[in-house]
Amino acid sequence: MTLRPYLADLHVHTVLSACAEVEMIPPLIVKRAGELALGIIAITDHNSAENVAAVMEAAQGFELRVLPGMEVQTKEEVHLLCLFDSLKQVLDWQDVVYAHLPPLRNNPEFFGPQFVVDATGDFVRYNEKLLSTATSLSVEEVVTGVVQRGGLCIAAHIDRPSFSLLANLGFVPPGVPFAAMEITRWANANELQHHHPSLVGYSFICSGDAHRLDEMCNLTILTLAEPTIAEISLALRGEQGRKVKVLAT
Numbered sequence: 001m002t003l004r005p006y007l008a009d010l011h012v013h014t015v016l017s018a019c020a021e022v023e024m025i026p027p028l029i030v031k032r033a034g035e036l037a038l039g040i041i042a043i044t045d046h047n048s049a050e051n052v053a054a055v056m057e058a059a060q061g062f063e064l065r066v067l068p069g070m071e072v073q074t075k076e077e078v079h080l081l082c083l084f085d086s087l088k089q090v091l092d093w094q095d096v097v098y099a100h101l102p103p104l105r106n107n108p109e110f111f112g113p114q115f116v117v118d119a120t121g122d123f124v125r126y127n128e129k130l131l132s133t134a135t136s137l138s139v140e141e142v143v144t145g146v147v148q149r150g151g152l153c154i155a156a157h158i159d160r161p162s163f164s165l166l167a168n169l170g171f172v173p174p175g176v177p178f179a180a181m182e183i184t185r186w187a188n189a190n191e192l193q194h195h196h197p198s199l200v201g202y203s204f205i206c207s208g209d210a211h212r213l214d215e216m217c218n219l220t221i222l223t224l225a226e227p228t229i230a231e232i233s234l235a236l237r238g239e240q241g242r243k244v245k246v247l248a249t
Contacts (some may be wrong), residue, residue: 001225003241006039007218010067011081011156011182011207014043014051018112018132020211025121026051026058028213033064036218040227042067042083047097047131049090050116056087057119065227071156072097072142073134079156079163080139081182081207082146085229089149096145100137104130139169143176152179152233157209158199159187172198180205180236180244185219189246203236206246221245 012029013020033041043052043066052068059066068090069083084090105128106114114127137145143153155165155172158181165172165181172178180203183189187206193199208217223243224231235242 003223003225006222006224006227007037008040008205008220008222009033009036009038009208009210009216009218010040010042010069010083010154010205010220011044011071011209012041012216013045013071013209013211014055015115015117016045016048016051016127016131017211018046018106018108018114023213024211025117026055026119027121029055029216030058030062030064032213032216034062036216038064038216038218040065040067040222041216042069042081044069044071044081045131046071047073047101047133047135048127048129049094050127052090053087054117054119067229070094070097072137073163074139074142075134075136076139076168077134077163078139078165078168080142081154081156082142082151083154083229083232084149084151089151093146093149093151097135097137098129100135101129101131102133104133106130106132139165139173140176143178147177150229152229152236154178154180154182154205156182157184159183159192166196171196172202174198178202179233182207183246184209185217203238203244204246205244219247221247
């Protein structure tokens with residue numbers, strides 16, 4: 001089996017995220033991924049996956065794997081990236097997340113509108129749930145639920161001062177099966193591990209957390225046989241020749 005490197009950005013938002021710019025529509029995301037030579041992106045809107053299918057459709061015919069995903073906000077207000085292989089898996093997970101959201105409607109004037117779009121980026125409807133909020137799921141419940149459904153869970157932007165594992169909990173909970181830790185392009189992984197010993201042993205990735213096209217990035221290289229969750233899991237564990245490398249910024 002031949003291994004090859006894939007540039008990856010595993011944290012990309014669309015216009016479904018109220019905080020994303022209107023340019024974050026499927027064809028422009030795919031175009032920007034091509035400009036960055038990305039081989040893998042993950043669509044990770046806040047507490048929803050309703051634009052994943054549109055981006056997957058927009059990427060057809062391009063050498064780009066679109067992983068179905070979501071960025072879940074736990075009850076501790078920690079952001080976690082939930083990544084899957086199939087649309088069915090992520091929509092099953094979406095049912096769980098929706099059941100744990102507060103029964104509130106989005107206020108587009110305060111948070112911004114949440115657009116569901118088609119593969120061309122055309123408006124389909126508004127998602128009227130309040131997605132920019134915490135679920136009632138704990139960190140452990142999210143990670144365990146994702147792993148049980150065949151996905152992998154990565155703690156998002158751990159070096160940020162809010163909505164992160166280190167800022168909100170101060171440590172990585174022992175025994176929780178995180179696949180990796182995501183850092184921003186400004187972080188120093190060695191310094192983080194020095195100050196937070198609970199990070200030792202985890203692989204790091206660097207993603208864009210892109211709410212604008214110019215925030216997408218190509219700083220993570222995954223060496224894989226194919227762009228699947230199983231292969232990415234092997235790479236994050238450094239097994240069977242698979243590996244992950246974060247490029248310096």
